[in-house]
Amino acid sequence: MTFNIPPPDILLQLSLNGALGGAMYGVAAVGLSLIFGTMRLIFLAQGAMIILAAYFVRALFYGLGIDPFLSLLIIIPVGLVVGWLIYQGLFRKAAAAEDRNISLLIAVGLMFLIQNLMTVVWGGNTAAIVTSYTASGIEILGVRTSFTRSMGFLIALAGTGLVVLFLRKTLVGKAVRAASEDMEAATLMGISPHRVNAIAFAIGIALAGAAGVAVATTFPFNPFAGFIFSLKALVALALGGIGNVAGALAGGILLGLIEAYVQYFISGGWTNAIAYGVFLAVLMFKPEGLFSRPYKKA
Amino acid sequence: MLKQAWNKQAKAGIAIAVVLALALVPLLPGAIDSYAFSFLFFVFIYAIMAQGWNLVAGFGGQISLGNHAFFGLGAYTTAILWSGNYLWGSLYDAYPRIYYFDPVTMVLGGLVAAVAAIIIGLPLLSKLRGDYFALGTLGFGEIVKVMFINGGDFTGGAFGVVAPASTFDTLLPHYLVGLGLMVGTALAIRLLMRSRYGLALIAVRDDEMAASANGIDVLRVKVAAFAGSAFIAGIAGSLYTCYIFHVGPDSVFALDWMLLPLMMTVVGGTGTLLGPILGAFVMYAVFDLARIVVPDYHPVISGLTIILAMLFLPKGLMRSFGGKAA
Amino acid sequence: MLDVNNLEVAYGDVGALWGVSIHVDPGTIVAIVGANGAGKTTLLKTISGLLKPKRGEIFLAGAPLAGKAPEEIAGMGIAHVPEGRGLFRQMTVLENLELGAFQPKVRKRFKQSLEKAYALFPRLKERAGQKAGSLSGGEQQMLAIARATMSDPSLLILDEPSLGLSPIVVQQMFALIGTLHSQGVTILLVEQNIHQALKVADYAFVLKTGELAMQGTGTELLADPEIQKAYMGVLE
Amino acid sequence: MQPDETLLRLEAVQKRFGGLVVLNNIDIAVGANELIGLIGPNGAGKSTLFNLITALYTPTQGRIRFRGRDITGTAPHRICRLGIARTFQLVRTFLTMTAFENIMVGAVYGGGGRVRHATAAAEEALELVGLTAKRDVRTAHMTLSDRRLLEIARAVASSPALLLLDEPMAGLNPTEIQRMVDVIRRVRNERGVSILWVEHKVDAIMKVCSRVIVLDHGEKIADGTPREIVANRKVIEAYLGEPAA
Amino acid sequence: GDTEIVIGAPISLTGPLAGDGKEQKWAYEQAVADINKAGGIMVKSAGKKLPVRLVIADDESSEGKVASALENLIKVQKVDALLSTHSGPMNIAGAIVAEKYKKFYMITTAFPFEWQPLKLKYSALFFFHPGPGAEVPFEIWNKLPANEKPKNPALVTEDSPDGKGFGGAFEAAAKKYGYTFAVDDPWAIGATDYSALITKLKAADVDAMLVFGSPADTVTLLRQMKELGFSVPYLHGWKGTWTGEFHEALGPDSDYILTDGFWSASYPYKGAKELGDRYEAEFKKDSVTVGAFYANAQVLAQAIEKAGSTDADALHEAIFNQEFKDTVVGDLKFDQTGFALIPSVATQWWQGKHQLIYPDGNWTYKPAPAWDKR
Ligand SMILES: Nc1ncnc2c1ncn2[C@@H]1O[C@H](COP(=O)(O)OP(=O)(O)OP(=O)(O)O)[C@@H](O)[C@H]1O
Ligand SMILES: Nc1ncnc2c1ncn2[C@@H]1O[C@H](COP(=O)(O)OP(=O)(O)OP(=O)(O)O)[C@@H](O)[C@H]1O
Ligand SMILES: [Mg+2]
Numbered sequence A: 001m002t003f004n005i006p007p008p009d010i011l012l013q014l015s016l017n018g019a020l021g022g023a024m025y026g027v028a029a030v031g032l033s034l035i036f037g038t039m040r041l042i043f044l045a046q047g048a049m050i051i052l053a054a055y056f057v058r059a060l061f062y063g064l065g066i067d068p069f070l071s072l073l074i075i076i077p078v079g080l081v082v083g084w085l086i087y088q089g090l091f092r093k094a095a096a097a098e099d100r101n102i103s104l105l106i107a108v109g110l111m112f113l114i115q116n117l118m119t120v121v122w123g124g125n126t127a128a129i130v131t132s133y134t135a136s137g138i139e140i141l142g143v144r145t146s147f148t149r150s151m152g153f154l155i156a157l158a159g160t161g162l163v164v165l166f167l168r169k170t171l172v173g174k175a176v177r178a179a180s181e182d183m184e185a186a187t188l189m190g191i192s193p194h195r196v197n198a199i200a201f202a203i204g205i206a207l208a209g210a211a212g213v214a215v216a217t218t219f220p221f222n223p224f225a226g227f228i229f230s231l232k233a234l235v236a237l238a239l240g241g242i243g244n245v246a247g248a249l250a251g252g253i254l255l256g257l258i259e260a261y262v263q264y265f266i267s268g269g270w271t272n273a274i275a276y277g278v279f280l281a282v283l284m285f286k287p288e289g290l291f292s293r294p295y296k297k298a
Numbered sequence B: 001m002l003k004q005a006w007n008k009q010a011k012a013g014i015a016i017a018v019v020l021a022l023a024l025v026p027l028l029p030g031a032i033d034s035y036a037f038s039f040l041f042f043v044f045i046y047a048i049m050a051q052g053w054n055l056v057a058g059f060g061g062q063i064s065l066g067n068h069a070f071f072g073l074g075a076y077t078t079a080i081l082w083s084g085n086y087l088w089g090s091l092y093d094a095y096p097r098i099y100y101f102d103p104v105t106m107v108l109g110g111l112v113a114a115v116a117a118i119i120i121g122l123p124l125l126s127k128l129r130g131d132y133f134a135l136g137t138l139g140f141g142e143i144v145k146v147m148f149i150n151g152g153d154f155t156g157g158a159f160g161v162v163a164p165a166s167t168f169d170t171l172l173p174h175y176l177v178g179l180g181l182m183v184g185t186a187l188a189i190r191l192l193m194r195s196r197y198g199l200a201l202i203a204v205r206d207d208e209m210a211a212s213a214n215g216i217d218v219l220r221v222k223v224a225a226f227a228g229s230a231f232i233a234g235i236a237g238s239l240y241t242c243y244i245f246h247v248g249p250d251s252v253f254a255l256d257w258m259l260l261p262l263m264m265t266v267v268g269g270t271g272t273l274l275g276p277i278l279g280a281f282v283m284y285a286v287f288d289l290a291r292i293v294v295p296d297y298h299p300v301i302s303g304l305t306i307i308l309a310m311l312f313l314p315k316g317l318m319r320s321f322g323g324k325a326a
Numbered sequence C: 001m002l003d004v005n006n007l008e009v010a011y012g013d014v015g016a017l018w019g020v021s022i023h024v025d026p027g028t029i030v031a032i033v034g035a036n037g038a039g040k041t042t043l044l045k046t047i048s049g050l051l052k053p054k055r056g057e058i059f060l061a062g063a064p065l066a067g068k069a070p071e072e073i074a075g076m077g078i079a080h081v082p083e084g085r086g087l088f089r090q091m092t093v094l095e096n097l098e099l100g101a102f103q104p105k106v107r108k109r110f111k112q113s114l115e116k117a118y119a120l121f122p123r124l125k126e127r128a129g130q131k132a133g134s135l136s137g138g139e140q141q142m143l144a145i146a147r148a149t150m151s152d153p154s155l156l157i158l159d160e161p162s163l164g165l166s167p168i169v170v171q172q173m174f175a176l177i178g179t180l181h182s183q184g185v186t187i188l189l190v191e192q193n194i195h196q197a198l199k200v201a202d203y204a205f206v207l208k209t210g211e212l213a214m215q216g217t218g219t220e221l222l223a224d225p226e227i228q229k230a231y232m233g234v235l236e
Numbered sequence D: 001m002q003p004d005e006t007l008l009r010l011e012a013v014q015k016r017f018g019g020l021v022v023l024n025n026i027d028i029a030v031g032a033n034e035l036i037g038l039i040g041p042n043g044a045g046k047s048t049l050f051n052l053i054t055a056l057y058t059p060t061q062g063r064i065r066f067r068g069r070d071i072t073g074t075a076p077h078r079i080c081r082l083g084i085a086r087t088f089q090l091v092r093t094f095l096t097m098t099a100f101e102n103i104m105v106g107a108v109y110g111g112g113g114r115v116r117h118a119t120a121a122a123e124e125a126l127e128l129v130g131l132t133a134k135r136d137v138r139t140a141h142m143t144l145s146d147r148r149l150l151e152i153a154r155a156v157a158s159s160p161a162l163l164l165l166d167e168p169m170a171g172l173n174p175t176e177i178q179r180m181v182d183v184i185r186r187v188r189n190e191r192g193v194s195i196l197w198v199e200h201k202v203d204a205i206m207k208v209c210s211r212v213i214v215l216d217h218g219e220k221i222a223d224g225t226p227r228e229i230v231a232n233r234k235v236i237e238a239y240l241g242e243p244a245a
Numbered sequence E: 001g002d003t004e005i006v007i008g009a010p011i012s013l014t015g016p017l018a019g020d021g022k023e024q025k026w027a028y029e030q031a032v033a034d035i036n037k038a039g040g041i042m043v044k045s046a047g048k049k050l051p052v053r054l055v056i057a058d059d060e061s062s063e064g065k066v067a068s069a070l071e072n073l074i075k076v077q078k079v080d081a082l083l084s085t086h087s088g089p090m091n092i093a094g095a096i097v098a099e100k101y102k103k104f105y106m107i108t109t110a111f112p113f114e115w116q117p118l119k120l121k122y123s124a125l126f127f128f129h130p131g132p133g134a135e136v137p138f139e140i141w142n143k144l145p146a147n148e149k150p151k152n153p154a155l156v157t158e159d160s161p162d163g164k165g166f167g168g169a170f171e172a173a174a175k176k177y178g179y180t181f182a183v184d185d186p187w188a189i190g191a192t193d194y195s196a197l198i199t200k201l202k203a204a205d206v207d208a209m210l211v212f213g214s215p216a217d218t219v220t221l222l223r224q225m226k227e228l229g230f231s232v233p234y235l236h237g238w239k240g241t242w243t244g245e246f247h248e249a250l251g252p253d254s255d256y257i258l259t260d261g262f263w264s265a266s267y268p269y270k271g272a273k274e275l276g277d278r279y280e281a282e283f284k285k286d287s288v289t290v291g292a293f294y295a296n297a298q299v300l301a302q303a304i305e306k307a308g309s310t311d312a313d314a315l316h317e318a319i320f321n322q323e324f325k326d327t328v329v330g331d332l333k334f335d336q337t338g339f340a341l342i343p344s345v346a347t348q349w350w351q352g353k354h355q356l357i358y359p360d361g362n363w364t365y366k367p368a369p370a371w372d373k374r
């Protein structure tokens, strides 16, 4: 194998497309980060939720003729409600228990359930949406790239921005962080811990919905396609720093870049190994993630 | 007090009776050729895996999400030694009968896994705690899998390694070895937990800082538990190879080998000695029954069962019905 | 203000409180004293809803608290500084104080409350941007109390506020309790520092292994020979 | 003091967290069989000092010597085995273990003894703090004062030469304080252990200790007999305040 | 049995391959129904025609679960003989279990380079060989006019056993026909971004692509090629390109794409057209696979009749070195290893239909213009 330095336009092309692709992991990771950050739960079902949303988008498109990007207006509120319900129905009790394995396993059970229900309802075959803009390209910075991926990037950016603002600036957002740290103390402040956990879950699932729109417009999918998103999102999460919501998006983009460079310079067969290797290295040597500033005194 | 003592004795008595009954199963007419026999064999494998996970996570407090990698390492080690052309050529050609459960091969399977656990555990456990360790082990599992896919001829690449199946004639030895390993693992862990090592393990689980301030080498204890868990998983993998004859990255590095034992342990009772075994019996029975009764959508039933078990039996069977755990 | 009638509480099968009744008049300081394990913390946690009683009733200004979640009880005007301080260790001092004023009723007055708190604990102002978990033991206790005052509570519950505080700060803290008292705040105080506690208290209850052993005004109890013997043994 | 009698010696020790200097230029010497009180305002750096000695933190400058040997940077468990045991400001017992098992940890691992030998040491330690009756109680079910005593017993069971106590009396009532004082005295007298003792219950310190060290804002501001300390203006200003009554 | 013949099959009823499993199940059910309509199978030992009963167990689309499925079929359902599931690695796992329990396992869809080295006695395989199969594109290229012949062909495959095996076969065939691949690169299964690969292809001026991958991955690759404005005149896909979903996910963009297959309803063999019609009536699309599964059942039934019993040894004798006539894949001749070769098919998508190019194409290959000129 030879290591020719490619011309700058190819580098730019690689970087741009890698970043756009990585934003997909980013969206998935932000939702995961929120749930993980508040409930310390590795929500392995996030990928399955994304695919569920994708099927839902498809049903809206072919059933009612609603444009996939327009369907965000439906998917997000529905995601919020579903997230709220999932928390209240499945995780409320487990959140109070000390054993974190329980919520992990509920997430696994939920993943099995959703994947296979989707198989029963929609069959196991690959499904896809074809719109007027499917597979159409646009020019950014003189580089040709995908329209739907660019849209996905915007969705990721907007979603993350909103969540970060919510957590940093609003009192409820702070309450979400507080309750995740010490539930008993939070209740003494008048914070209902279950309400804030439910909020975190609702937002997490709504973000899965947004990711579902991005996925449905870009990829064909099947009921089991989500798991890889969960794994990649976890990698993005660690790169960005656990609990660091904005970092999760950045981590996703970085992961996309790594994959693109490895695919181009080494071989596609090694993208996963190298991505996971970077993941381990970051966990070990910079567990707070790559994008968190070291703590400074006021 | 008296009640507690009785409880303990009763538990031990029941356990011995069950083991004896299981050992006698092969004597029943037709048992060896029955489906129940292979069902039990699988239960044994899962129980051993669950026991291994329980050692590091239940007793040690370190949630490992990478035990499937150790299972796979044990399975591959056995398959490569037995059928490949490495080291001293094919074991099977050299000793046509002893490849089944050859103790040297099995222990090697466990050792390879344990050494991998030490190599990865030293950096991981000295740097990572709790959830971060869990994530790290998950990443480790994926890396090992990719490495085996890209391992060329040595690992058989994405296809894997096949051992000669033609000499198989009965499941009886598998059953007996599986049963023996399950009982042996449980006994070994029981001994271990009563030794000074068990004391240290629990101390580290309860409070690392206090443990180190009291003279416990925390890293060593944790790495040892991780390696012990990997050893057990490696042996289970070796046992599986003797049954399946074909190991491939998708089959022996499947996440199921980690998730199911984890779930079985939690359902049975984390940090209890008999919980993992009980959990393996109950959950595997539920899954298998669902597969036979409703083949078209049994995973839905399995998913539901997991959720319901966690919602209504969060402390595990041993603690919910067996009184206070040991 | 607060009425507790015949309260019984147990941890699993193990009883911790048996038929305890106390009464707190508005605007007073009431102390609860007793040996370790007497059930003081248990009593406070039951009042603020963290524990569910087996039997008995609790009323705040005539309203029953039975079956209410802790956050609802907090919303009714009870601020509880728990024994372990219950700080949000990963959040900054300022954010902790903001969460002290989480309830909708008091959010508007946040600025004034914050200034008041900083005036009482200037150290916290210096540390405003620091993570609460990195404060010293004493600083953390200050923050916990300051945070509780942020909600402008009608009943302030303090579980061993002097725990781990240096003598000067202990003095300041009792002075603060006096200040809050003079502002009309009703205070329910659990203390090991029995001498100080009885001195500031208008009325006090003595718990002994889960039962009410004695009660009276602070001065009465201070003078009681039983109490002196049991809880204020002079060092030999 | 003769150098060979010095058990522990801190030489110009400094600890910084980021830009914040928590301890600066601290020199402390602890002799054999001494009982030294360590006091100072909240945040003075007392617990941090303990964490440095037991190697939970490493100093940013300076050396720590134990029995003449440089132990800076040694692992915490080795420090314990060398003979330095401690308790924690926020009690840290092993909650799922019984009282006896807790002490066994100290006896087996800290004491480096065989299990049989350790059993005897553990029983003795239990006896020393008067918890024999609670031998088989899980510490999750014990009261704070019992857990404090248990922590001391666990530390003693590792047969230390130096014992670091971080506010063992916080949260105890006078009766229990008296009990604790007795225990501390017994540990020192019967076991010949040197003790460095952080406490805010100043009267107890002054009654029991032969020497008192005062920290303020990370600096050592006084080191002397209790009599000298109570009269020290600096200490009164920084810490003690004017006598309350 | 004395009253009926029980034939078992592990099938992917659940899991990622459930979609293909459904098609396979349909094909087996058709074959068994047709056999029973004709009165069943004549069994010498019973002295009469016995009806066939098909029982199915779920293999969960997982190599690891095939063994459990077969344990269940053999021990609970007491099947007499077995039909295979439908992916290479899973069938290897299945064949090994069958070998252990001495039940005959009749396979289609597994690559001989994986199966043959095992030297199994109780399974037989018919499929196309990646050797000759991999030569198909080169055969097609050889017949093209000089200006249409690819100059810089590329090989891109998924990182799986089949992908690697096939990749090797393509490399060998390229050598034989005198071509070198300008790019030869695998991608990780389930990859979501192919831009780096496409950039690489573009940089190498590639004008023909051989692609082996799942439908989802192949569709994503193709979509991204269009997004990035990269097209090649000749794009030939394996595994992921023949399904109806492929066409649905790409719409008109699937035109010009060449695809593999191991069966065609336009085969001249007995029953082929009829089976194709039945399939179209049921699923409203055409299939390039169901015939193979149907034939798999046909072979097993004929072998049982020939052997006079379902005994594994007898079936071995009846299949190895024997010839089977008039199946829907034509005549099958098994060699001494138990393998029979079926031709590999190449079709070109045109308006949602498979147009047969190889062998004996009645359709002429159309090179694909640039995306904006289609
Ligand atoms: N979580 C618990 N589970 C079981 N028993 C408990 C629990 N918490 C407290 N207890 C028991 O309840 C009794 C009362 O404890 P409580 O904490 O209320 O005492 P306290 O008066 O606050 O003591 P302290 O001065 O030590 O804080 C004690 O016997 C204690 O052991
Ligand atoms: N890990 C840390 N990061 C940043 N600052 C720290 C850290 N640990 C301690 N500090 C700071 O160091 C100072 C000294 O803390 P330390 O706990 O040693 O005080 P102390 O003397 O034990 O006080 P107290 O009597 O209140 O327990 C405090 O200001 C504290 O905020
Ligand atoms: Mg208390």
Ligand SMILES: [Mg+2]
Pocket: C136, C137, D046, D047, D048, D089
């Ligand atoms: Mg301190």
